[in-house]
Amino acid sequence: MADLAIDDFYAVIPAGGIGSRLWPLSRADAPKFLHDLTGSGQTLLRDTWDRLSPLSGEGRIAVVTGRAHRAAVERELPGVPDHNVFLESEPRDSSAAIGLAAAILVRREPDVIIGSFAADHVIRQTRQFEFAVRQAVAVAREGYICTIGIQPAEASVGFGYIKKADELIVDGAPEAYTVERFVEKPDLETAKQYFADRDYLWNAGMFITRADVLLAELAVNEPELHAGLLELAEAWDDRDRRGPAVDRIWPGLKKIAIDYSVAEPAAEKGRLAVIPGHFDWDDVGDFASLSKLNSGGGRNELAILGEDARVLSDASSGIVVSQTKRVISLIGVRDIVVVDTPDALLVTTTENAQRVKGVVDALKLTGRGDVL
């Protein structure tokens, strides 16, 4: 394993999702990736950047984000070159976002290998992460689409799973396997079986592949989407044509997750590989996850997030997120979730954390979108 950046590798960070289950912390204008959710002192986006730059080099990280987030992204990532910020006019899901990056980058470097990593996940044990990516790049050079599946830390029902199949013999990738199939989020019984069976890995949405291989797969499975992306890429490096092309083509692109447009079809053909990742990973999908991430694992602890937090807790556990300077007093509330922002307050329990998205939908329906 060299410590140098990988010559033919380009990192791609799709920074799109709002993180509705983290409302009212995450908002349309303050999405999850622009928050410090770990107490690291910087945003998840910046953490992601810092994790990837040793692998690709700073000049070889592309960010795909909404036009509305351009200023924030450039503020967080002063090292990102202007030509590596790919702006969407609206969210069109991961196939369009990653496919656009692939289509643009392949024109610059026909043999480029791209690795796509969400902007808002948390990873610890960075050296193990790097090791996994370097293996995945070696596998991708052989023409496979390679994902990194996380060795489960528990029987989680919150993630999809990847079932690995046979060992794949590739130089520089001692842990490579082919993928048998993808599995949607399971129920608890099934999750327990998956956890006992070491062949099931968490799908962390990381894909490493030659850009041309990804595009070829997309061309077969989603030809219209593929054609739109090529047309966009062709116009991209001409500043005068880029904006109008996005306005014209982007809103018509099919919204589909890359798992369905690329990864699953590739798995069926035996062209999807996986590297097991031996590091702590979390997509911080809801406040239960955020609570666990910030409480040092103690079940009776109260995690507190917020620089100016003034929390007084008596026999309480769970998580408080404070974005105001108000005194917050908790008495005898267990597994509580309190999110205190200037215009909205959420009170729930970690058990109900997944239901937060329903509130966001209800707020939209009842005309209170001002707090979304």
Add this chain to the structure above:
Amino acid sequence: MADLAIDDFYAVIPAGGIGSRLWPLSRADAPKFLHDLTGSGQTLLRDTWDRLSPLSGEGRIAVVTGRAHRAAVERELPGVPDHNVFLESEPRDSSAAIGLAAAILVRREPDVIIGSFAADHVIRQTRQFEFAVRQAVAVAREGYICTIGIQPAEASVGFGYIKKADELIVDGAPEAYTVERFVEKPDLETAKQYFADRDYLWNAGMFITRADVLLAELAVNEPELHAGLLELAEAWDDRDRRGPAVDRIWPGLKKIAIDYSVAEPAAEKGRLAVIPGHFDWDDVGDFASLSKLNSGGGRNELAILGEDARVLSDASSGIVVSQTKRVISLIGVRDIVVVDTPDALLVTTTENAQRVKGVVDALKLTGRGDVL
């Protein structure tokens, strides 16, 4: 029962307590009696005034309150004559407050009967209340100190009890009894026995008595306090002497509840009477009580207090008090108490409602008195 005001009767409203168990709704500068806690559209103090004025007439209601609350009291009670607002320089408990009123009023009318009623209790069935007071005045005319004990609605551990003894034969008071003894807040088992035994009534802190009888009892049991009050009353109607007298005498007066200085000693001598009150009464002592009071009795209801409340509840019960315009979203929290004010937020459960006072103490100790 006449519907006219009672000629020789003066109502006294001690408006002193902050209501610490209702923090952060109740504050030093916004005590419980200045809040609308029932959705009546006016403050508890005003409700009290409205309840008493048919009995005494508007010009014959005295309010004993802190200097800090003078403006608020006068705003709430535009009908109160200036000479009936008795200002304390600091809280000295109920013996000093009610004793001061007695000492001032007896100088104006030697035979006056005073009735003291807390500024921050909730009473429904006003006609039943009036009937009880009119009976109590009749008993007081005979030289008894008379209280009104509430016929318990449940086996409450939150109130003290009065055990009634023998029937007392007084014209105009068909339900009068002498009092055997006072009982402090009981445990649940004892409360259940009290509830089964119809001789135990809730102590609602209402005392109706000739002013001179009360002062005579005080003279025996608390002679220094009595002397201080007479000295204050003597200076009271001279505007130049009043303020300096309060500054000099008031802070040295003994802090003692009138239950101990007057009522219990009178009971021992057989001079304390009680009229059972057949009306709904609540001292709104904590958020559990406030929740019950505002939820129409339903155990799975969510009571919402606050004119501008924007509450979104999903499978939640308890009470929300909203003093801000923030959207408040509750998901799956049962028996919850959420009190949302501009500078402080409380989250607890109705079960823990009595522990709120502990938070107030903790805030004082930790130098966060700015939110008290």
